[in-house]
Amino acid sequence: MTHFLQNLVNALQWGSFYALIALGYSMVYGILMLFNFAHGDIFMVGAYIGFGMASLLLALVAWGGLALPSWLILVLTILVSMFLTAIVGVIVERVAYRPLRDAPRASAAITGLMVGIILETGNLALLGASRVRFPSLIQSVTFDFGGVYVTNKKIMIVAVSISLMIALHQFVKRSKWGMAMRAMAYDYVVVPLMGVPLNTIAALTFGLGSALAAAAGILFSVAYPVLDPYMGIVFGWKAFVAAILGGRGSVLGATLAGFLLGFIEIFVAMVFPSTLRDLIAYSIILVILVFRPHGFFGEPYSARLRL
Amino acid sequence: MAALHHAKAGFKGFMRKAWSPFAATPALGWLLSALAAVLLEKWLGLALAHALGLPKIPMLFGFIIALKKPFLIPGTLAFVFIIYLLPMALVARFSAPLANRASRALLKAPLAVSALVHLALLYAALHVWAEVSDYRDITLRLTMIAVMLTLSLNVINGYMGEFSCSHPGFMALGAYAASVFTVGLFASDRLFGAALLPPQLAPFLFPLALALGGLVASLGALLIAVPSFRTRGDYLAIISLAFTFIVKSLIENLEWVGGPRGLSSQPDLASLPMVFAVCALCVWVINNFVTSILGKATNAVRDDETAAEAMSINTRRTKMAAFMFSAFWAGVAGGLFAHVLRYVNPATFGIQKLAEVLAMVYFGGLNSVLGSVVGAVGISILGEALRPLEIFKWILIPLLLILVMIFRPTGLIAFREFNLRRVLSPKEPPQGRS
Numbered sequence: 001m002t003h004f005l006q007n008l009v010n011a012l013q014w015g016s017f018y019a020l021i022a023l024g025y026s027m028v029y030g031i032l033m034l035f036n037f038a039h040g041d042i043f044m045v046g047a048y049i050g051f052g053m054a055s056l057l058l059a060l061v062a063w064g065g066l067a068l069p070s071w072l073i074l075v076l077t078i079l080v081s082m083f084l085t086a087i088v089g090v091i092v093e094r095v096a097y098r099p100l101r102d103a104p105r106a107s108a109a110i111t112g113l114m115v116g117i118i119l120e121t122g123n124l125a126l127l128g129a130s131r132v133r134f135p136s137l138i139q140s141v142t143f144d145f146g147g148v149y150v151t152n153k154k155i156m157i158v159a160v161s162i163s164l165m166i167a168l169h170q171f172v173k174r175s176k177w178g179m180a181m182r183a184m185a186y187d188y189v190v191v192p193l194m195g196v197p198l199n200t201i202a203a204l205t206f207g208l209g210s211a212l213a214a215a216a217g218i219l220f221s222v223a224y225p226v227l228d229p230y231m232g233i234v235f236g237w238k239a240f241v242a243a244i245l246g247g248r249g250s251v252l253g254a255t256l257a258g259f260l261l262g263f264i265e266i267f268v269a270m271v272f273p274s275t276l277r278d279l280i281a282y283s284i285i286l287v288i289l290v291f292r293p294h295g296f297f298g299e300p301y302s303a304r305l306r307l
Numbered sequence: 308m309a310a311l312h313h314a315k316a317g318f319k320g321f322m323r324k325a326w327s328p329f330a331a332t333p334a335l336g337w338l339l340s341a342l343a344a345v346l347l348e349k350w351l352g353l354a355l356a357h358a359l360g361l362p363k364i365p366m367l368f369g370f371i372i373a374l375k376k377p378f379l380i381p382g383t384l385a386f387v388f389i390i391y392l393l394p395m396a397l398v399a400r401f402s403a404p405l406a407n408r409a410s411r412a413l414l415k416a417p418l419a420v421s422a423l424v425h426l427a428l429l430y431a432a433l434h435v436w437a438e439v440s441d442y443r444d445i446t447l448r449l450t451m452i453a454v455m456l457t458l459s460l461n462v463i464n465g466y467m468g469e470f471s472c473s474h475p476g477f478m479a480l481g482a483y484a485a486s487v488f489t490v491g492l493f494a495s496d497r498l499f500g501a502a503l504l505p506p507q508l509a510p511f512l513f514p515l516a517l518a519l520g521g522l523v524a525s526l527g528a529l530l531i532a533v534p535s536f537r538t539r540g541d542y543l544a545i546i547s548l549a550f551t552f553i554v555k556s557l558i559e560n561l562e563w564v565g566g567p568r569g570l571s572s573q574p575d576l577a578s579l580p581m582v583f584a585v586c587a588l589c590v591w592v593i594n595n596f597v598t599s600i601l602g603k604a605t606n607a608v609r610d611d612e613t614a615a616e617a618m619s620i621n622t623r624r625t626k627m628a629a630f631m632f633s634a635f636w637a638g639v640a641g642g643l644f645a646h647v648l649r650y651v652n653p654a655t656f657g658i659q660k661l662a663e664v665l666a667m668v669y670f671g672g673l674n675s676v677l678g679s680v681v682g683a684v685g686i687s688i689l690g691e692a693l694r695p696l697e698i699f700k701w702i703l704i705p706l707l708l709i710l711v712m713i714f715r716p717t718g719l720i721a722f723r724e725f726n727l728r729r730v731l732s733p734k735e736p737p738q739g740r741s
Contacts, residue, residue, distance in 0.1 A: 282552045294538070
């Protein structure tokens, strides 16, 4: 039982990374009906920007210019990196997706893939092939709940992710911009005719998604502090699977499916040898999609799909 | 703007004028000229290279050497001009009447005869070109495998309009099935024990091994074809992506084929003539498929599934046939790939391979056999030619692809078929039109 609970905690943490990234895929899909295949690499960029920010702040503290407690450094790092990565996302949208708004969707998928490769290679060219270590900003403290060990990092990661998801939900449901996003997701051909600026909304969506990916990147680096330029590939594609599994364009579905994917992966590794993890996890997903081809919350295939 | 337009027209006119001596050269003439150029290179290449101060014959038309040692550029240019451009131009121009007469005579026989003669000439030229170095040989073979893969992916992504991410998986299935067959029968190996059959038989049974690889891949394709009855587009893309991951993970967990360490000691069977023959067969069969009724049916399914159904097309059978057919050729390409490198490991068949093949398909052009050939050859040659740039290669090539996507969203030569008879037929000099 404690073993199970221990894995549950791990799965919550693992799933929150997937869910945060999957949200970005899903929001972009909801509005533009295309998948931003560079999103996994934006997660990587977010982690690296976070690394740069944290190192910069730590250097400032070390030289005595500032006296910041380390938790404040972490908060500042997360906020600033989210902002900067959002800008990267907006630039990606402007360069790779806006010129292809009327092109077949598959072409936009190819540009997305290519932007991803450019981001990876650009990072490699800029920083070299050696991995970097994310500075540890918070001391790890382990709490013992009757045999289940939970570190303060895990609590922080899950808490921050869930509060970000709630914040996003509130933004989409309550604010004027959120309303515009929902309207655009409903029909992005007619709604712009009502005076809602399509390009601004698209940029906003990419920015929000990228900010969430940056948050996921930094939280991931807090838990697993070794960064390399290709870290976004595996995460990106898995989160993409989660976004589809949740039902394209569904924010709630993406969140739940992200957690579900985390649970499947952790529990498969608990029961079977860990080399079978991908095999079983993807087989489960394949079976789910065969019986529920539109994911958990997606609409059935409809005439809205343009190809 | 007007000035630009004018300049463009002027450029076009200039190109047409520069091309006019060659307007009457048929395909046969071009093949002859290529053969002449490579023969010249074989006999005079090394001497000329030394005379021009080059350390050896430029391997890839001088791209690599020019990027590596810029001060050798003049010598390289001179080499390319003397060995390739000048003889090709001369032979193409002056053999034109003869070549036209020959093509006309060949067309009197069945089209297949003419096609085989052209293919033989093409092979001769490639063979002589590749003989100069092992590097050329392996680049050429891998390029031809890329052509096969790109074509087979185009059947799904171009002709049927699905976004399939499963081709690395099919390729892995084919590579492993063919490798297990040949390694088990013809190689004394740690995993499968001593050879069962004498190695003299290997070249004859190799086509069987490739076909086996293809069949295993098309059986795997059923896993994707069956869900494709109920869903399309993004969900199918995910199913096919999951398929790729599953195949990769499955092979990693099969210890008897080497697991994550991979499978090696395939016999050296995928020689240049073998790869060329299979590649030519693949192009021919796929070209026939896409122009057949079944191929047109896949187009109909892509454009409107309901309407296709109403027009009495059996959409399920069409989808299944297209997936299995495409997977078969991907599997054959995988089998060849394993025997060219003589080593496979599951990590080869991941996302990177997927991005590579997708890039070739969309660069060359959807729904076009010619486009696939251009895309695969273009990206392969570009990848090799830009090798000296090291990592910046992977910034330049994606940038190029983004530009292609922005200006030609369906690829360079999309939705265009070539007519074999027209390609092979003699060209009359333009009369009174110029």
